[in-house]
Amino acid sequence: MQATIITIGDEILIGQIVDTNSAWMAQELNKIGVHVHEIMSISDDSDHIKSAFAKAESESDLVLITGGLGPTKDDVTKKTICEYFQDELVLNEQVLDHVTAIFEKYVKAPIVQMNKDQALVPSKAQIITNEYGTAPGMWLESNDTIFVSMPGVPFEMKNLMTNGVLPKVKSLGKLPFIYHRTILTAGQGESTIATRIEDWENSLPAQVKLAYLPSLGTVRLRLSSSGMDKSQVMKDVDHVVDQLYTIIDDIIVGEDTGDSMVQTVTQLLKEKEKTLAIAESCTGGKIASLITEIPGASQIFKGSTVTYATMSKVDVLQVNQGLIERDTVVSESVATAMALGVQQQFKSDYALATTGNAGPSKGDSDASIGTVYIGVATPSKSYALKFMMGNHRERVVQKSVNKALELLHKELLAIN
Amino acid sequence: MQATIITIGDEILIGQIVDTNSAWMAQELNKIGVHVHEIMSISDDSDHIKSAFAKAESESDLVLITGGLGPTKDDVTKKTICEYFQDELVLNEQVLDHVTAIFEKYVKAPIVQMNKDQALVPSKAQIITNEYGTAPGMWLESNDTIFVSMPGVPFEMKNLMTNGVLPKVKSLGKLPFIYHRTILTAGQGESTIATRIEDWENSLPAQVKLAYLPSLGTVRLRLSSSGMDKSQVMKDVDHVVDQLYTIIDDIIVGEDTGDSMVQTVTQLLKEKEKTLAIAESCTGGKIASLITEIPGASQIFKGSTVTYATMSKVDVLQVNQGLIERDTVVSESVATAMALGVQQQFKSDYALATTGNAGPSKGDSDASIGTVYIGVATPSKSYALKFMMGNHRERVVQKSVNKALELLHKELLAIN
Numbered sequence A, B: 001m002q003a004t005i006i007t008i009g010d011e012i013l014i015g016q017i018v019d020t021n022s023a024w025m026a027q028e029l030n031k032i033g034v035h036v037h038e039i040m041s042i043s044d045d046s047d048h049i050k051s052a053f054a055k056a057e058s059e060s061d062l063v064l065i066t067g068g069l070g071p072t073k074d075d076v077t078k079k080t081i082c083e084y085f086q087d088e089l090v091l092n093e094q095v096l097d098h099v100t101a102i103f104e105k106y107v108k109a110p111i112v113q114m115n116k117d118q119a120l121v122p123s124k125a126q127i128i129t130n131e132y133g134t135a136p137g138m139w140l141e142s143n144d145t146i147f148v149s150m151p152g153v154p155f156e157m158k159n160l161m162t163n164g165v166l167p168k169v170k171s172l173g174k175l176p177f178i179y180h181r182t183i184l185t186a187g188q189g190e191s192t193i194a195t196r197i198e199d200w201e202n203s204l205p206a207q208v209k210l211a212y213l214p215s216l217g218t219v220r221l222r223l224s225s226s227g228m229d230k231s232q233v234m235k236d237v238d239h240v241v242d243q244l245y246t247i248i249d250d251i252i253v254g255e256d257t258g259d260s261m262v263q264t265v266t267q268l269l270k271e272k273e274k275t276l277a278i279a280e281s282c283t284g285g286k287i288a289s290l291i292t293e294i295p296g297a298s299q300i301f302k303g304s305t306v307t308y309a310t311m312s313k314v315d316v317l318q319v320n321q322g323l324i325e326r327d328t329v330v331s332e333s334v335a336t337a338m339a340l341g342v343q344q345q346f347k348s349d350y351a352l353a354t355t356g357n358a359g360p361s362k363g364d365s366d367a368s369i370g371t372v373y374i375g376v377a378t379p380s381k382s383y384a385l386k387f388m389m390g391n392h393r394e395r396v397v398q399k400s401v402n403k404a405l406e407l408l409h410k411e412l413l414a415i416n
Helices: A021-031 A046-059 A077-084 A093-106 A113-119 A154-171 A190-196 A198-202 A230-247 A261-272 A286-292 A310-315 A321-327 A332-346 A393-413 B021-031 B046-059 B077-084 B093-106 B113-119 B154-171 B190-196 B198-202 B230-247 B261-272 B286-291 B310-315 B321-327 B332-346 B393-413
Strands: A002-008 A035-042 A062-066 A089-091 A120-122 A126-128 A137-142 A145-150 A177-186 A209-215 A218-227 A252-255 A276-280 A301-307 A350-356 A371-377 A382-388 B002-008 B035-042 B062-066 B089-091 B120-122 B126-128 B137-142 B145-150 B177-186 B209-215 B218-227 B252-255 B276-280 B301-307 B350-356 B371-377 B382-388
Touching (some): A002 A046, A021 A177, A035 A046, A046 A145, A077 A089, A077 A137, A120 A137, A145 A154, A177 A230, A190 A198, A198 A230, A286 A301, A286 B286, A310 A321, A310 A332, A310 B332, A321 A332, A332 A371, A332 A382, A350 A393, B002 B021, B021 B035, B021 B062, B046 B077, B077 B120, B126 B154, B190 B218, B218 B230, B261 B393, B276 B286, B276 B332, B286 B301, B286 B393, B301 B332, B332 B382
Parallel strands (some): A002 A035, A002 A062, A276 A301, B002 B035, B002 B062, B062 B145, B276 B301
Antiparallel strands (some): A035 B035, A089 A120, A126 A137, A177 A218, A177 A252, A209 A218, A301 B301, A350 A371, B209 B218, B371 B382
């Protein structure tokens, strides 16, 4: 099954918002075995929408559409669906009840005709209830292609997808299993790696695809396959990954599971009933911010301190000033002292600390740009490691966040 | 001038990465008067790329392409460009020198043939030097359409755009001026607003477009126009915005300038030579993280503390435990005490504090989900305000971040 994702809205085409919906939808579709053929972002214009629909219909079995379903005049998706499907809008009582209930419960203002019109839907559409908003999801079919129209507000769309669209697509019939593994390497460029794994790459079975994803001073190697026999698909990919480990074991630093390293670490802390505190300098609160995005983080996360100014490390974290003068603020000893300081202050089992120079200017330290020390304190030991993270500010920060979580992950795995 | 943006790479279609390049490119194109007609994300597949090129050529004057230019086998953009333009690859000595220099300067590994092949470019292409990487930008023309191919690595693409592509597009001739103003409202839904401004909306001049952008409990109203006469375009939009202010003055809370509230605040602190510290509970480090993304933030940002566990507020911020017991942790008095505590600890001029319940569960507090107090400490006073931020975790956090920055902004503007 092939899908096209169409996002409708001028705000994407003028760069006012980043389209995060599509990536989320693509991930979820992949999980149930649907391959995304293309993603299109188009304007709130009837002709443009109709031509995109026609293209998508000719190329895909499933077309997921977001945006343009608000009650105001600038939103034309529903009217355009009627034109495309040669259909007309009819009042859906169930949707009207839902809209009325939302207004009674959440909205102070009286309901107006414009809101009631949200219950006008194409007569050929099956309705998927939008628990969090007034615009319903609409499921229509044209020849052999399914069209699903949803609002663009991310949490409304996600709810509709999870509880309505994805289960319905799955129920249509046996979908293949799509499997990816992404191996994270560090220390060598993609051409060097490609040369080292050339024989292996040339001998890959036809159904296994390899992609090189260079970023942040690392190269990720993604192996993908799909098929109806889940265990065979996994076996094919796992087998070549095993081979890969023997060829470039020296540069493999882990496997990429998207943003989920922070989830893995949070889950491990919960399981082992341990708590965490963090002292962030060059990462500026990014690690805390990632952890607190996870519901229930308060069970394991005591808190963190961002000591951006050098003196804050002394004033707040009780790092010895003499140590800073002797070793400078970007040093192994200061990173260790920060981890210990924050561990003590927040009374946590584990602690992480980052201190470094992310550039572009040198700041309070003489350390060259890209130098980062990551400190770790556990119930039984403390240490810090030095990393050179390149000379691009955002990348230095991102790499430091990843590395700190990776070090904590190793420590947590080592608990008996 | 109409543009199409094409991003090439399976990683977008499987949802492994979010396409942030397109929004940035669309913004920059808008600034120089180029209208983005469509954004397409397609796979690393020659046939798919060629059909996208053909579609874009028929609809646009400018086609910006990113991705698929690495040295490895999975990248097919360059080869496909040759097929589409009936061209062949030739060695470009200038690019070869550049690639060789990059290897000598930054790469430990010896240069291999695969790297040298980065200097093979279509004979019809004009080269735009990629200072940060080995894949050059390529500018080709087909009939009246310009194609520009760039690598997908964001900082390489941005550099090529800023220093090569955008100036070159601008130099082609007089482009129109595109102007947007986005008015931020709070407190009423889009249908209520639409009803209130109906007469005004119906009388808008044809060249001024209105869009409703509901999000995070707010509705943004975007007014857009474009034309060759910059002052007339601005006058048209400014005039209707002035009218709008008189109609819904009670719900307008500001104008949206993207993410730049944090930049505005940082800049103001620099100008006034004041420093800031933050105590974050429900915002979990998000405010600190935003501020430290701005180069030079260390001049004004002393640091922050994330006190996620209730006891951390006592242990770390010296909030009186009796106060917490009397008023609960989500209260006006605790938010004020947090702001004062972190101001004192970090020795800052200003301080912000957030404490609230973002949900989904109630955590350490009895406050209903969505209740947030924001504390403010200035050199001369301290206070906290209560807000109800709804019942969706991410949205509560985002709204709290925005509101805290807004309160600080007001205080900084009040300095003589």
